[in-house]
Amino acid sequence: MEKPVIATASLAGCFGCHMSLLDIDERILDLIELVDFNKSPINDIKEFARECDIGLIEGGCCLDENVHVLKDFRNHCRILVSVGECAIMGGLPAMRNGISVRECLEEAYLNGPSVRNYNENKILPNDEELPVLLNRVYPCHEVVKIDYFLPGCPPDADLLWRALTALLNNRKMDLPYEVFKFD
Amino acid sequence: MADLNNFTIDGLKCLAREGTSIIDAARQNDQFIPTLCNLEGVPPKGACRVCTVRVNGKLMTACTAKISQGMEIENQTEELNEMRKSIVEMLFVEGNHFCPSCEKSGECELQALAYRFEMTVPRYPYFYPKRNIDASHPRIVKDHNRCILCKRCVRAIKDEKGRSIFAFLDRGFETRIYLDPDLAGQLTEERARKAVEVCPVGAIMPRGEGFKTPIGRRKYDRHPIGSDM
Numbered sequence: 001m002e003k004p005v006i007a008t009a010s011l012a013g014c015f016g017c018h019m020s021l022l023d024i025d026e027r028i029l030d031l032i033e034l035v036d037f038n039k040s041p042i043n044d045i046k047e048f049a050r051e052c053d054i055g056l057i058e059g060g061c062c063l064d065e066n067v068h069v070l071k072d073f074r075n076h077c078r079i080l081v082s083v084g085e086c087a088i089m090g091g092l093p094a095m096r097n098g099i100s101v102r103e104c105l106e107e108a109y110l111n112g113p114s115v116r117n118y119n120e121n122k123i124l125p126n127d128e129e130l131p132v133l134l135n136r137v138y139p140c141h142e143v144v145k146i147d148y149f150l151p152g153c154p155p156d157a158d159l160l161w162r163a164l165t166a167l168l169n170n171r172k173m174d175l176p177y178e179v180f181k182f183d
Numbered sequence: 184m185a186d187l188n189n190f191t192i193d194g195l196k197c198l199a200r201e202g203t204s205i206i207d208a209a210r211q212n213d214q215f216i217p218t219l220c221n222l223e224g225v226p227p228k229g230a231c232r233v234c235t236v237r238v239n240g241k242l243m244t245a246c247t248a249k250i251s252q253g254m255e256i257e258n259q260t261e262e263l264n265e266m267r268k269s270i271v272e273m274l275f276v277e278g279n280h281f282c283p284s285c286e287k288s289g290e291c292e293l294q295a296l297a298y299r300f301e302m303t304v305p306r307y308p309y310f311y312p313k314r315n316i317d318a319s320h321p322r323i324v325k326d327h328n329r330c331i332l333c334k335r336c337v338r339a340i341k342d343e344k345g346r347s348i349f350a351f352l353d354r355g356f357e358t359r360i361y362l363d364p365d366l367a368g369q370l371t372e373e374r375a376r377k378a379v380e381v382c383p384v385g386a387i388m389p390r391g392e393g394f395k396t397p398i399g400r401r402k403y404d405r406h407p408i409g410s411d412m
């Protein structure tokens with residue numbers, strides 16, 4: 001029988017959720033037995049080579065490119081899961097949501113104490129290769145339909161393991177209180 | 184014993200003095216009714232509606248309604264907990280609750296209720312309102328992003344003449360908590376501590392201190408709010 005296929009992505013996240021997935025200790029050997037990985041930074045597969053069963057999304061949408069990747073995941077994954085606070089509610093990147101993009105860029109590249117004296121030509125990054133900042137950070141479920149949400153910053157490795165094995169075995173998720181956290 | 188009333192909570196026989204609020208009566212009978220704005224010993228406000236119960240079939244806030252003989256109270260029902268959960272969700276989207284960077288995380292009653300109700304994501308869209316942090320007072324920092332306008336601070340923190348040191352400023356969506364400029368000086372170390380304590384969320388924090396208790400040992404890390412009853 002073919003193994004279920006998992007894909008993962010980090011949008012506006014810090015890779016903490018991916019690290020937490022790797023933090024399942026020796027169960028990672030079981031995971032490799034249980035599933036195949038497709039598009040994911042873990043194996044560096046950059047484009048979807050096939051349809052996937054489960055897509056794990058870390059991070060919210062902060063750039064136009066995040067939206068593109070997220071839609072690509074929705075199109076290729078049967079089940080899509082928002083993993084972690086950033087995917088669920090924007091997380092710390094969304095602290096900029098009350099501030100205009102211009103003000104953010106000016107603080108980061110012109111006025112901040114670490115750049116103030118070094119950006120002599122007052123240049124804001126403007127190469128057309130660069131992704132564009134969205135007006136604010138969007139939770140993933142405000143962009144595409146998301147099927148499950150796993151909270152935490154990052155979600156506890158046990159929570160991820162339980163949720164994944166439940167999904168793979170078509171069981172109801174049983175998420176114990178001690179690992180169901182927002183921080 | 185004439186002033187003792189019999190009543191039931193979820194079918195359980197209970198006893199309390201006539202005139203006790205339902206929420207206090209429940210506490211005395213070891214029954215947990217969730218709340219965010221109620222504080223034992225402080226006049227109730229009925230602000231958050233989280234303590235809503237069904238009394239003889241009618242919805243009421245357990246903090247403002249009083250017990251009477253023969254009352255039948257529904258508390259831990261799916262319907263009520265679902266309504267309570269939806270209130271908690273509204274509070275999460277209405278402010279800016281970045282739990283991972285909040286000093287109150289693990290000890291916050293709003294978060295603890297979200298855990299208890301297994302809120303993974305609010306059903307409502309996030310507002311991301313623009314709100315400020317006020318660090319002008321020498322003893323406390325007020326973070327308006329996290330305030331749920333429960334008025335606990337207004338009701339519980341008074342000067343020696345009984346005047347509230349905290350007050351509400353403006354109306355509607357603009358409402359925010361503020362320190363009466365004439366009374367701000369009366370926020371002594373002790374009163375400041377108490378303000379931090381009574382605030383159910385991380386909207387009033389002590390200056391120069393935070394993240395004191397390690398993760399795993401905070402109040403709600405291991406046991407849900409209300410599990411001590």
Ligand code: SF4
Pocket residue numbers: 279280281282285286287288289291292293294329384385386
């Ligand atoms: S006040 Fe409570 S709910 Fe709000 S960010 Fe802090 S811990 Fe989270």
Ligand code: SF4
Pocket residue numbers: 329330331332333334335336337360381382383384386387
């Ligand atoms: S500052 Fe805290 S105690 Fe005061 S109204 Fe806001 S949430 Fe309630």
